Amino acid sequence: MRKTILPAALLALSVSGANAQEVTLRAVSSFAEKTQFSRNFERFIDRVNETGKGQVKINYIGGPRAMPPFEVGNAVRTKVVDMANVTGAFYTNLMPESDGFKLISKPMSEQRRNGTWEYINQLHNQKLNSQYLARQFHNVPFHIYLNKKIDKLDFTGLKVRVTPVYKDMVEALGGTAITTPPGEVYTALERGVVDGYGWPVLGIFDLGWDKVTKFRLEPAFYSVEVNVLVNLDVWKGLTDAQRKVLNDAALWLEALDSENAAAITAEKQRQTAANIQPIDFGPAEGKKFLDKANDVAWQSVIRRAPESGPKLRQLSGN
Ligand code: 173
Numbered sequence: 067m068r069k070t071i072l073p074a075a076l077l078a079l080s081v082s083g084a085n086a087q088e089v090t091l092r093a094v095s096s097f098a099e100k101t102q103f104s105r106n107f108e109r110f111i112d113r114v115n116e117t118g119k120g121q122v123k124i125n126y127i128g129g130p131r132a133m134p135p136f137e138v139g140n141a142v143r144t145k146v147v148d149m150a151n152v153t154g155a156f157y158t159n160l161m162p163e164s165d166g167f168k169l170i171s172k173p174m175s176e177q178r179r180n181g182t183w184e185y186i187n188q189l190h191n192q193k194l195n196s197q198y199l200a201r202q203f204h205n206v207p208f209h210i211y212l213n214k215k216i217d218k219l220d221f222t223g224l225k226v227r228v229t230p231v232y233k234d235m236v237e238a239l240g241g242t243a244i245t246t247p248p249g250e251v252y253t254a255l256e257r258g259v260v261d262g263y264g265w266p267v268l269g270i271f272d273l274g275w276d277k278v279t280k281f282r283l284e285p286a287f288y289s290v291e292v293n294v295l296v297n298l299d300v301w302k303g304l305t306d307a308q309r310k311v312l313n314d315a316a317l318w319l320e321a322l323d324s325e326n327a328a329a330i331t332a333e334k335q336r337q338t339a340a341n342i343q344p345i346d347f348g349p350a351e352g353k354k355f356l357d358k359a360n361d362v363a364w365q366s367v368i369r370r371a372p373e374s375g376p377k378l379r380q381l382s383g384n
Contacts (some may be wrong), residue, residue: 089125089308091300096135096156097248099128103292104271106202107151107168110294110319118311122304126150133221133248139295144197148300153292157231161376162370165230169363170382171202171289174320182381190295197301198315200294202321203266206330207286208232211270211279211344212253212262219347219355225300227251231288232264234362252278266290268333272324276340284346287359294319335347360384 095112097103111124120284127133133141138156140151154164158273169178170182179185187198208231214224220242227250228236228243244260253258255278263275267286270276346352367373 072191087305088120088123090125091148091296092127093124093151094127094133094138094141094147094154095129095151096133097129097151097292098273099131101129102266103153103203104151106319106322107292107294109322110200110315113318114311114315117215117315120309122308122311130247130249135249139194142295142297143311145195145297145299147297149199149294149296151292151294153229153231153290155231158230158370161189163189163374165308165363166367166371166375166378166382167201167291168208168288168362169229169367169384170291170378171204172383173323174201177201180381185377185381191298194295195298196295197298197314198293199296200319202292202294202319202323203290203326204320205326206266206268206290208264208266208288208290209286210236210262210264210283211275211342212281212283213279214261215281216283216345219351225259227254227260227263229264234366235287235359236264238358238362248273251275255279267330271333271336271340275341276337276342279342281345282337282342284344285352285356287356288363294376324343370377 089263095104095107096277100108108126111126114122114124127147135152136156137159138150138152140149141147142152143160153274154161154167158165169185170177172180172182173334174183183198190196190198210226210232210259212224216224221239224231224241225244226241228244229245233245236325237295245253251263252273252275255263255275264276266317270279296312304312364375367378
């Protein structure tokens, strides 16, 4: 009798032990499900759920249908959710220097080597009670898209939908900046509430905005950043093995950036085919535009975050 009971009891013990070890993390995205800036995060979730079986599991609650995008940063901070896919532009209210991340364009492999990741992680620990697990979309810049043709780089009389990413720059060019989450852009364009909007070079087709967009202003500027954050109390409560699953998947996620260049080429062709025309005033005007965009953004970051802004600028190398 004993011989048969003992292995069964041991088996039961080890199974319940494994169950007790597996942690489930609730995750949200600040971008619509299955669209450009959620897609890689969703792949990351699948990867964690595969490689972390029995240790860590991510329960994906969803995108803006589950939570308004501008509330996502605070939700990670207060542990309303355990993990989020969110751009710094959406939590500048809690961390003004997060508006400076768009000005840091080095690849993550380098940022992890040269102390940038560590510094930005400290800022997230302190101000957002979170671990800065990963940053995505290296080498993906932003554009201003317009429905009115302009004949010089001057936005006087134009209303442009913004987030903190584009606000200073639109205002520096004389435009009126109107802040909205992505979910309100289509209707604002359709109704003529705005004459254009800021958005990355990728992603407008996922949202149907190609149907309400006429022009793409050149040149592209800044660098998209979409971060994976984990609530810091949750992070500290994980085992080393669980943290390793997440860190390994984070590096894998950052390596997906090698797909970006081809995606941009394809997207621009698709925009051309959709009759979205470039507006381009040539290299000299383009350089003035980029210098101005860079200057006004750093000035604004340093004004609002005088302790950390200069350090971020130094790390950025621009
Ligand atoms: O335009 C936006 O909503 C925005 O700020 C952003 C940031 C990163 C990726 C996509 C959009």
